[in-house]
Amino acid sequence: MRSYSAENEKGIYEKCLSGYRSIIDETVRYFSRRVYRFKWKKIPLPELRGLVLDVGSGYTGEWLSSNIPAGSRLVLLDLNPTVLEKTCNGKPSVICIVGDALRLPFIDAAFTRVLMLALLHHIPGDECRRLALKEAYRALANEGILTATVWSPSSLPSKTPLHDGFIITDDFGTRFVHLFDKESLVSLVSSIGLTVLEAGFFIENPRRPDATTNIFVKAEKRCVDKNSHPKSPSIRIHDHR
Numbered sequence: 018m019r020s021y022s023a024e025n026e027k028g029i030y031e032k033c034l035s036g037y038r039s040i041i042d043e044t045v046r047y048f049s050r051r052v053y054r055f056k057w058k059k060i061p062l063p064e065l066r067g068l069v070l071d072v073g074s075g076y077t078g079e080w081l082s083s084n085i086p087a088g089s090r091l092v093l094l095d096l097n098p099t100v101l102e103k104t105c106n107g108k109p110s111v112i113c114i115v116g117d118a119l120r121l122p123f124i125d126a127a128f129t130r131v132l133m134l135a136l137l138h139h140i141p142g143d144e145c146r147r148l149a150l151k152e153a154y155r156a157l158a159n160e161g162i163l164t165a166t167v168w169s170p171s172s173l174p175s176k177t178p179l180h181d182g183f184i185i186t187d188d189f190g191t192r193f194v195h196l197f198d199k200e201s202l203v204s205l206v207s208s209i210g211l212t213v214l215e216a217g218f219f220i221e222n223p224r225r226p227d228a229t230t231n232i233f234v235k236a237e238k239r240c241v242d243k244n245s246h247p248k249s250p251s252i253r254i255h256d257h258r
Contacts, residue, residue, distance in 0.1 A: 026148065030119055033145040040179070044139050044192040045096045051189040052076055057134065059219040060233055063162045065089055067129030072118045072153060073136035079104045081132070082111045092128070094121070119145060121152045128156050131163045135231070137202075138167040138195050141180045146195070150209045159240040163211055164233065167197045169218065171227040199232050211236035 057077060066089050071078050074093035082104060085091045092112045095101055105113035116122045118136060131153045140146045153163055173194065176183040182195035197205075203216050215235045222229040 047190040047192040069130040070128040133165040
Protein backbone atom coordinates (compact mmCIF):
# COMPACT_ATOMS: atom_id res chain seq x y z
CA MET A 18 0.00 0.00 0.00
CA ARG A 19 1.33 3.42 -0.89
CA SER A 20 1.15 6.34 1.50
CA TYR A 21 0.10 8.57 -1.37
CA SER A 22 -2.15 7.95 -4.35
CA ALA A 23 -0.69 6.73 -7.63
CA GLU A 24 -2.62 9.43 -9.49
CA ASN A 25 -1.20 12.18 -7.29
CA GLU A 26 2.27 10.67 -7.57
CA LYS A 27 2.07 10.71 -11.37
CA GLY A 28 0.96 14.33 -11.41
CA ILE A 29 3.82 15.45 -9.17
CA TYR A 30 6.32 13.43 -11.18
CA GLU A 31 5.17 15.01 -14.45
CA LYS A 32 5.34 18.45 -12.85
CA CYS A 33 8.91 17.79 -11.75
CA LEU A 34 9.85 16.65 -15.24
CA SER A 35 8.28 19.62 -16.98
CA GLY A 36 9.55 22.19 -14.50
CA TYR A 37 12.99 20.97 -13.52
CA ARG A 38 14.25 18.28 -15.89
CA SER A 39 16.82 20.55 -17.58
CA ILE A 40 18.24 21.60 -14.20
CA ILE A 41 18.46 18.00 -13.00
CA ASP A 42 20.08 16.87 -16.27
CA GLU A 43 22.68 19.63 -16.05
CA THR A 44 23.48 18.61 -12.47
CA VAL A 45 23.91 14.98 -13.60
CA ARG A 46 26.27 16.12 -16.37
CA TYR A 47 28.25 18.15 -13.84
CA PHE A 48 28.95 15.10 -11.70
CA SER A 49 29.87 13.01 -14.74
CA ARG A 50 32.65 15.55 -15.40
CA ARG A 51 33.76 16.03 -11.80
CA VAL A 52 34.62 12.75 -10.14
CA TYR A 53 33.98 12.52 -6.39
CA ARG A 54 35.09 9.39 -4.60
CA PHE A 55 34.14 10.23 -1.04
CA LYS A 56 34.59 7.42 1.45
CA TRP A 57 32.08 8.93 3.88
CA LYS A 58 34.31 8.05 6.84
CA LYS A 59 32.52 10.49 9.14
CA ILE A 60 28.88 9.67 8.44
CA PRO A 61 27.18 7.36 10.98
CA LEU A 62 25.90 4.78 8.51
CA PRO A 63 23.69 1.97 9.80
CA GLU A 64 24.80 -1.63 9.44
CA LEU A 65 24.46 -2.31 5.72
CA ARG A 66 22.77 -5.69 6.05
CA GLY A 67 20.28 -7.36 3.76
CA LEU A 68 19.36 -5.69 0.49
CA VAL A 69 20.70 -2.12 0.44
CA LEU A 70 19.68 0.59 -2.04
CA ASP A 71 21.86 3.63 -2.70
CA VAL A 72 19.74 6.22 -4.56
CA GLY A 73 21.73 8.65 -6.70
CA SER A 74 24.86 6.66 -5.92
CA GLY A 75 27.31 8.48 -8.18
CA TYR A 76 30.96 7.60 -7.63
CA THR A 77 30.46 7.20 -3.87
CA GLY A 78 28.85 3.86 -4.69
CA GLU A 79 32.34 2.62 -5.52
CA TRP A 80 33.36 2.89 -1.85
CA LEU A 81 30.10 1.40 -0.62
CA SER A 82 30.39 -1.53 -3.00
CA SER A 83 33.79 -2.39 -1.52
CA ASN A 84 32.44 -2.32 2.03
CA ILE A 85 29.17 -4.26 1.79
CA PRO A 86 29.17 -7.12 4.35
CA ALA A 87 29.23 -10.73 3.24
CA GLY A 88 25.73 -12.04 2.64
CA SER A 89 24.33 -8.61 1.80
CA ARG A 90 23.66 -7.11 -1.61
CA LEU A 91 23.96 -3.53 -2.78
CA VAL A 92 21.81 -1.91 -5.47
CA LEU A 93 23.22 1.30 -6.94
CA LEU A 94 20.77 3.54 -8.79
CA ASP A 95 21.85 6.61 -10.76
CA LEU A 96 20.81 8.55 -13.84
CA ASN A 97 24.35 8.37 -15.23
CA PRO A 98 25.16 5.01 -16.88
CA THR A 99 28.87 5.85 -17.24
CA VAL A 100 29.25 6.24 -13.49
CA LEU A 101 27.53 2.91 -12.89
CA GLU A 102 29.68 1.06 -15.42
CA LYS A 103 32.86 2.17 -13.66
CA THR A 104 31.47 1.40 -10.21
CA CYS A 105 29.90 -2.01 -10.77
CA ASN A 106 32.37 -3.74 -13.03
CA GLY A 107 33.38 -7.14 -11.65
CA LYS A 108 31.44 -6.96 -8.36
CA PRO A 109 28.98 -9.86 -8.04
CA SER A 110 27.33 -8.53 -4.86
CA VAL A 111 26.45 -5.22 -6.57
CA ILE A 112 23.53 -4.56 -8.93
CA CYS A 113 23.61 -1.37 -10.99
CA ILE A 114 20.43 0.18 -12.40
CA VAL A 115 19.99 3.35 -14.43
CA GLY A 116 16.94 5.00 -12.91
CA ASP A 117 15.27 8.07 -11.48
CA ALA A 118 15.07 8.82 -7.73
CA LEU A 119 11.63 10.35 -8.34
CA ARG A 120 10.27 7.11 -9.78
CA LEU A 121 12.09 4.12 -8.36
CA PRO A 122 11.74 0.98 -10.50
CA PHE A 123 11.24 -1.38 -7.54
CA ILE A 124 8.38 -3.13 -5.82
CA ASP A 125 7.18 -1.96 -2.41
CA ALA A 126 9.14 -2.89 0.72
CA ALA A 127 12.07 -4.45 -1.13
CA PHE A 128 15.02 -3.00 0.83
CA THR A 129 16.23 -3.23 4.41
CA ARG A 130 18.34 -0.09 3.99
CA VAL A 131 17.96 2.94 1.71
CA LEU A 132 20.74 5.52 1.38
CA MET A 133 20.32 8.99 -0.10
CA LEU A 134 23.82 10.41 0.32
CA ALA A 135 24.34 13.97 -0.96
CA LEU A 136 21.24 13.72 -3.14
CA LEU A 137 18.27 15.69 -1.82
CA HIS A 138 19.93 19.11 -1.99
CA HIS A 139 20.44 18.63 -5.73
CA ILE A 140 16.70 18.12 -6.37
CA PRO A 141 14.83 21.39 -7.11
CA GLY A 142 11.31 21.94 -5.78
CA ASP A 143 9.93 20.93 -2.39
CA GLU A 144 7.32 18.63 -3.98
CA CYS A 145 10.04 16.86 -5.95
CA ARG A 146 12.28 16.34 -2.92
CA ARG A 147 9.25 15.06 -1.03
CA LEU A 148 8.42 12.69 -3.91
CA ALA A 149 11.97 11.27 -3.85
CA LEU A 150 11.59 10.58 -0.13
CA LYS A 151 8.14 9.05 -0.61
CA GLU A 152 9.58 6.71 -3.22
CA ALA A 153 12.34 5.75 -0.78
CA TYR A 154 9.68 5.13 1.89
CA ARG A 155 7.71 2.93 -0.50
CA ALA A 156 10.77 0.84 -1.38
CA LEU A 157 11.83 0.47 2.26
CA ALA A 158 10.75 -2.59 4.25
CA ASN A 159 9.07 -2.29 7.62
CA GLU A 160 11.69 -1.57 10.30
CA GLY A 161 14.09 -0.62 7.51
CA ILE A 162 16.41 2.37 7.92
CA LEU A 163 16.73 5.40 5.65
CA THR A 164 19.93 7.44 5.88
CA ALA A 165 19.96 10.80 4.12
CA THR A 166 22.70 13.42 3.99
CA VAL A 167 22.71 16.93 2.55
CA TRP A 168 25.48 19.44 2.00
CA SER A 169 25.54 22.38 4.43
CA PRO A 170 28.36 24.77 3.44
CA SER A 171 28.90 28.06 5.25
CA SER A 172 28.88 29.91 1.91
CA LEU A 173 28.37 29.23 -1.79
CA PRO A 174 30.74 30.57 -4.49
CA SER A 175 29.44 31.99 -7.79
CA LYS A 176 25.81 31.34 -6.97
CA THR A 177 22.74 32.45 -8.93
CA PRO A 178 19.28 32.23 -7.30
CA LEU A 179 16.95 29.80 -9.07
CA HIS A 180 13.59 28.50 -7.85
CA ASP A 181 14.10 27.47 -4.20
CA GLY A 182 17.88 27.21 -4.39
CA PHE A 183 20.92 28.28 -6.31
CA ILE A 184 22.86 27.43 -9.44
CA ILE A 185 26.58 27.07 -8.74
CA THR A 186 29.00 27.38 -11.65
CA ASP A 187 32.65 26.36 -11.83
CA ASP A 188 35.08 24.85 -14.34
CA PHE A 189 33.11 21.58 -14.47
CA GLY A 190 29.76 23.18 -15.33
CA THR A 191 26.67 24.04 -13.29
CA ARG A 192 24.69 22.27 -10.61
CA PHE A 193 21.61 23.02 -8.53
CA VAL A 194 21.81 23.26 -4.73
CA HIS A 195 19.02 23.72 -2.21
CA LEU A 196 20.23 24.73 1.25
CA PHE A 197 18.81 22.81 4.21
CA ASP A 198 19.22 23.37 7.91
CA LYS A 199 18.91 20.45 10.32
CA GLU A 200 15.36 21.33 11.33
CA SER A 201 14.07 21.54 7.75
CA LEU A 202 15.64 18.19 6.81
CA VAL A 203 14.23 16.48 9.90
CA SER A 204 10.80 18.02 9.19
CA LEU A 205 10.85 16.84 5.58
CA VAL A 206 11.84 13.27 6.46
CA SER A 207 9.27 13.12 9.27
CA SER A 208 6.50 14.45 7.03
CA ILE A 209 6.46 11.33 4.85
CA GLY A 210 5.86 9.01 7.80
CA LEU A 211 9.36 7.99 8.85
CA THR A 212 10.42 8.05 12.51
CA VAL A 213 13.63 10.04 12.92
CA LEU A 214 16.13 8.15 15.09
CA GLU A 215 19.09 10.50 14.88
CA ALA A 216 20.10 13.76 13.21
CA GLY A 217 23.19 15.90 13.31
CA PHE A 218 26.22 17.24 11.48
CA PHE A 219 29.46 15.73 10.25
CA ILE A 220 32.51 17.29 8.58
CA GLU A 221 34.03 15.11 5.89
CA ASN A 222 37.30 17.05 5.63
CA PRO A 223 38.42 18.78 8.87
CA ARG A 224 40.83 20.92 6.88
CA ARG A 225 37.89 22.41 4.94
CA PRO A 226 34.95 22.59 7.36
CA ASP A 227 33.37 25.52 5.51
CA ALA A 228 32.96 23.41 2.36
CA THR A 229 32.53 19.88 3.73
CA THR A 230 29.96 20.23 6.51
CA ASN A 231 26.95 17.96 6.01
CA ILE A 232 23.69 17.23 7.80
CA PHE A 233 22.53 13.64 8.29
CA VAL A 234 19.27 12.02 9.29
CA LYS A 235 18.64 8.37 10.13
CA ALA A 236 15.00 7.34 10.20
CA GLU A 237 13.03 4.11 10.52
CA LYS A 238 9.91 2.91 8.75
CA ARG A 239 7.37 1.70 11.30
CA CYS A 240 4.17 0.29 9.86
CA VAL A 241 1.09 -0.25 12.01
CA ASP A 242 0.28 -3.35 9.98
CA LYS A 243 3.62 -5.11 9.64
CA ASN A 244 2.19 -7.56 7.13
CA SER A 245 1.51 -4.70 4.72
CA HIS A 246 5.22 -4.23 4.13
CA PRO A 247 6.97 -7.60 4.23
CA LYS A 248 10.71 -7.72 3.76
CA SER A 249 11.55 -9.13 0.36
CA PRO A 250 14.51 -11.49 0.04
CA SER A 251 15.17 -10.48 -3.55
CA ILE A 252 14.90 -7.49 -5.83
CA ARG A 253 12.13 -7.25 -8.38
CA ILE A 254 11.54 -4.47 -10.86
CA HIS A 255 8.34 -2.51 -10.44
CA ASP A 256 6.47 -1.64 -13.62
CA HIS A 257 5.10 1.92 -13.43
CA ARG A 258 3.16 1.74 -16.67
